Amino acid sequence: MNEKKYDIIIIGSGMGGLVCADILSREGYKVCVLEKNKQIGGCLQTYVRDRVIFDSGVHYLGGLGEGQNLYQVFKYLGIINNLKLRKMDEDGFDKILIENDDKQYVFAQGYENFIERMLKDFPEEEKAIRAYCDKIKEVCSKFPLYNLRAGGDINEKTSVLGIDTRTFIESITDDKKLQAVLVGNSMLYVLQSNKTPFYVPAMILNSYIESSWKCVDGGSQIGKLLVKNIREHGGEIIRHAEVKKIIVEEGKVSSVELANGTRMYADSFISNMHPSRTLEMTETDIIKQAYRSRIKNLENSIGGFVVNLVFKEDSYKYVSNNYYYLKDGYVWNLMEHTDENWPLTYSVFFSASSKSTEYADSMTILAYMRFDEVKQWADTFNTVADEHDRGESYEVFKQRKAEQLIDCVQEKFPGLRSHIKTYYVATPLSYRDYIGSDDGSMYGIVKDYSNPLKTFISARTKIPNLYLTGQNLNLHGILGATMSGLVTCVAFLGSEDIIDKIRNA
Numbered sequence: 452m453n454e455k456k457y458d459i460i461i462i463g464s465g466m467g468g469l470v471c472a473d474i475l476s477r478e479g480y481k482v483c484v485l486e487k488n489k490q491i492g493g494c495l496q497t498y499v500r501d502r503v504i505f506d507s508g509v510h511y512l513g514g515l516g517e518g519q520n521l522y523q524v525f526k527y528l529g530i531i532n533n534l535k536l537r538k539m540d541e542d543g544f545d546k547i548l549i550e551n552d553d554k555q556y557v558f559a560q561g562y563e564n565f566i567e568r569m570l571k572d573f574p575e576e577e578k579a580i581r582a583y584c585d586k587i588k589e590v591c592s593k594f595p596l597y598n599l600r601a602g603g604d605i606n607e608k609t610s611v612l613g614i615d616t617r618t619f620i621e622s623i624t625d626d627k628k629l630q631a632v633l634v635g636n637s638m639l640y641v642l643q644s645n646k647t648p649f650y651v652p653a654m655i656l657n658s659y660i661e662s663s664w665k666c667v668d669g670g671s672q673i674g675k676l677l678v679k680n681i682r683e684h685g686g687e688i689i690r691h692a693e694v695k696k697i698i699v700e701e702g703k704v705s706s707v708e709l710a711n712g713t714r715m716y717a718d719s720f721i722s723n724m725h726p727s728r729t730l731e732m733t734e735t736d737i738i739k740q741a742y743r744s745r746i747k748n749l750e751n752s753i754g755g756f757v758v759n760l761v762f763k764e765d766s767y768k769y770v771s772n773n774y775y776y777l778k779d780g781y782v783w784n785l786m787e788h789t790d791e792n793w794p795l796t797y798s799v800f801f802s803a804s805s806k807s808t809e810y811a812d813s814m815t816i817l818a819y820m821r822f823d824e825v826k827q828w829a830d831t832f833n834t835v836a837d838e839h840d841r842g843e844s845y846e847v848f849k850q851r852k853a854e855q856l857i858d859c860v861q862e863k864f865p866g867l868r869s870h871i872k873t874y875y876v877a878t879p880l881s882y883r884d885y886i887g888s889d890d891g892s893m894y895g896i897v898k899d900y901s902n903p904l905k906t907f908i909s910a911r912t913k914i915p916n917l918y919l920t921g922q923n924l925n926l927h928g929i930l931g932a933t934m935s936g937l938v939t940c941v942a943f944l945g946s947e948d949i950i951d952k953i954r955n956a
């Protein structure tokens with residue numbers, strides 16, 4: 452019996468899944484999004500503690516100035532004018548702090564402004580700073596979709612995929628401090644020495660240098676606006692709907708089975724889950740063992756340990772920039788911390804609240820944490836909708852690490868503790884349980900300059916009606932996951948017309 456109800460089922464309501472659902476429902480397809488969580492959005496989710504809104508995975512956005520790439524996609528989707536955004540400090544959206552150095556090095560918005568500000572700290576290094584900016588722009592220009600260009604040559608980008616970030620940075624300057632500063636906000640792209648291809652930081656930094664924005668009252672507004680659109684186009688979003696199996700019959704996916712045993716049918720399926728999770732759930736020999744092993748063995752990025760501070764009322768001044776800290780002497784191996792010397796890097800974000808532009812109600816501190824550091828609690832599971840205690844030892848661990856992190860941050864932010872009312876902590880286990888990855892990785896599959904095609908995941912699979920989307924395809928971040936959504940739509944529709952529509956919106 453065929454109980455088909457939808458044209459397309461999308462598994463997961465992260466940014467990539469929602470972009471696909473919005474575009475394809477707009478194109479007339481009957482779409483249904485299945486989300487395992489209570490809240491939609493994946494990393495767009497926010498949570499409220501002590502009446503303060505915290506983001507889980509959107510601290511700032513780039514490319515939202517008029518005519519820039521994310522702006523243009525959001526314009527096409529009709530959400531740009533409804534977003535509550537606040538532009539960050541044009542003369543320094545990111546400030547780099549280095550241990551044993553009192554200076555604050557700035558990343559400014561606008562390329563000429565960026566160069567001018569950087570030259571104040573490195574007056575002898577104009578050639579290197581210009582070479583850095585030129586390379587970012589050159590690399591970005593090779594990615595047609597990033598520039599919303601249809602009909603691009605697939606080979607255009609191959610010339611830049613093999614550039615290693617470290618080798619490139621070391622080739623433009625011998626000044627160790629400038630090298631450190633230029634990759635000072637590398638938590639944005641989890642820099643790995645002799646691995647991270649330069650196109651990853653280039654595409655991310657370009658969007659922030661073009662323009663940097665905070666979502667006022669959190670990034671979940673993006674998901675809410677997209678959900679409103681999808682419903683208006685006749686689509687459905689079902690929450691608390693965890694997909695457990697992707698069922699293949701007669702050479703294609705016929706349905707998915709939910710945790711409660713319900714089967715849902717559609718003509719086509721798009722998975723916003725991690726590709727290795729998707730393959731695990733899909734029992735079929737159409738997908739060869741070699742491909743399964745390749746995907747399973749791809750390395751995921753490191754996870755994050757987050758301390759969300761709630762400030763006492765009207766106590767801590769709001770600043771419209773982020774901070775990134777580097778421990779002296781550590782630039783290229785920031786993930787190789789021990790329990791004692793952790794953190795080797797951290798970032799600090801202030802949420803933009805509609806309550807005040809003068810005072811911050813909170814501060815988020817993010818540091819790296821490997822999954823092995825929380826592995827002893829790996830067999831626990833805890834979300835708001837499915838609450839379980841991970842045990843006393845986990846609480847003790849979280850508090851010890853939070854205190855260690857706050858102590859380190861306080862060295863650069865004197866008196867910080869006196870402003871803190873309380874704090875809340877998330878570990879790689881929190882991200883694993885909310886997002887559904889295996890290991891709480893922040894940004895999914897790690898890219899490798901030495902074998903770039905191995906770490907590119909296609910939106911198509913060997914099963915003709917099963918597609919993939921999300922950060923693991925091309926690039927992470929809200930911009931990256933949005934672009935992945937476009938890649939998936941182009942693969943599904945078999946045409947790039949959608950890119951023209953977006954460019955001309």
Ligand SMILES: Cc1cc2nc3c(=O)[nH]c(=O)nc-3n(C[C@H](O)[C@H](O)[C@H](O)COP(=O)(O)OP(=O)(O)OC[C@H]3O[C@@H](n4cnc5c(N)ncnc54)[C@H](O)[C@@H]3O)c2cc1C
Binds near residue numbers: 468511755882928931
């Ligand atoms: C700590 C942190 C900070 C970040 N900061 C920024 C930032 O400042 N700016 C920025 O641009 N990006 C940031 N990012 C990255 C960005 O948030 C992500 O790259 C992006 O949101 C990922 O989108 P996605 O489409 O891959 O979906 P995901 O967000 O990974 O969502 C996947 C969805 O699928 C659902 N799902 C999984 N399994 C199932 C199942 N079996 N059944 C049903 N549903 C399922 C999940 O619940 C989830 O909703 C940050 C990420 C992290 C972790």
